[in-house]
Amino acid sequence: MIPPSFEYFRPKTIPEAIALLQQHGDDAKILSGGQSLIPMMKLRLARPGYLIDINRIAGLSHINEEGGHLKIGGLTREAELEASPVVRAKYPIIVDTARVIADPQVRNLATVGGNLAHGDPANDHPATMVALGAQVVATGPKGERIIPIEDFFLSLFSTALQHDEILTEIRIPIPPPRSGGAYFKLERKVGDFATAAVAVQLTLDEKGACQNVGIGLTNVGPTPVKAKKAEDFLRGKKLDEANIKQAAQLAADGSEPSADLRGPVAYKKALVKELTKRALTRASERASK
């Protein structure tokens, strides 16, 4: 399958890329890793007239802790996240997430910025970034603006990014001591989207009770679902079996999956419950280390 014809641009700077976006309006698309966009173009689900390839723009690919945040450049590849020493040491939830995205070849090209900007609730980073309370940096003609992750996903394939903005960075608050996270995904096979997946990031207090927790759910709603009731329930409580079970039930109740080839609604809700239990347990173990 050969995609429909388009004009190709390869700007060297962000201002150049933004100028091209302004010039061509809605008919222009950013080409990042291309691992979602190119298949969609082949299937004619996307037909941009202009592709703006940002892969040669310097300064969009980095992973570093600075000013209280882990900063991940929008163009950072999934494989780079998997291999990053700082991510492996302090952000196990991100390693859990990156390693189950598609397959090794796709992860060599796919970018974390693209995974979020695509606005697909079946993608894996959205729920993880919700659990982590991340911020998205959008760069447009007037400079940078910061979008909290809760305000970023509007509906299916729709985000708060304006058409002349580029997702240039993701900022994650550096977790305090006694923090841990985990991402659990059920997929039918490598490369498939999640039937359901659950991201948990939590911090324990000195007595081992849950001080703070973020829970994000993948592919069980039109956007990533923030399991707010489960989060509220857990704050201040011990992560014992009964509380984990109750929180998992609340997360399942808060999910809105649709029936598809991956299974009926009841199955997916039950899956959210089980995966939430496992993710809470693993996150709590990691926080206790």
Next chain:
Amino acid sequence: MAKKQTVRVTVNGRKREANVEPRTLLVHFIRDWLRLTGTHVGCDTSNCGACTVILDGKNVKSCTMFAAQADGSELLTVEGLIKDGQWHPLQEGFKQEHGLQCGFCTPGMLMSTYALLQRNPDPTEEEIRWGISGNLCRCTGYQNIVKAVQFAVGKMGKPKERPVEQGVAK
């Protein structure tokens, strides 16, 4: 028609150049312009990995990339594995261990396992299986492919220290 793009690449050590439409996929550029037909088009939907090539040291699916994106890059295709008339140990391994039946997936399998051994010259069985998780084989059941890689590891010699393979569950 969209403005053509000049694509200059080094393929298997040789500099090549062509003018192509922006929508030309890298796999078609390799097969139809460069006439290197060892790289296969399998599913064409980024699922099977038959089109896997090494782009600047990384294994990628050439059906899910435009040729224009590869401009200035170094490519290694299955044709480039042979050196001075000698097969690569992986190629030998696939022969010795019967790592193929129909052979359609083999070029992609070779390139993915080549990339794996570049990163990690002494992979465990699990790491080998993880390394080929983006390549489908409908004949072998994968067992002999794993053996073929292990054959190559034996032939190439193990490093003193075992590197940590990325992304394998702990």
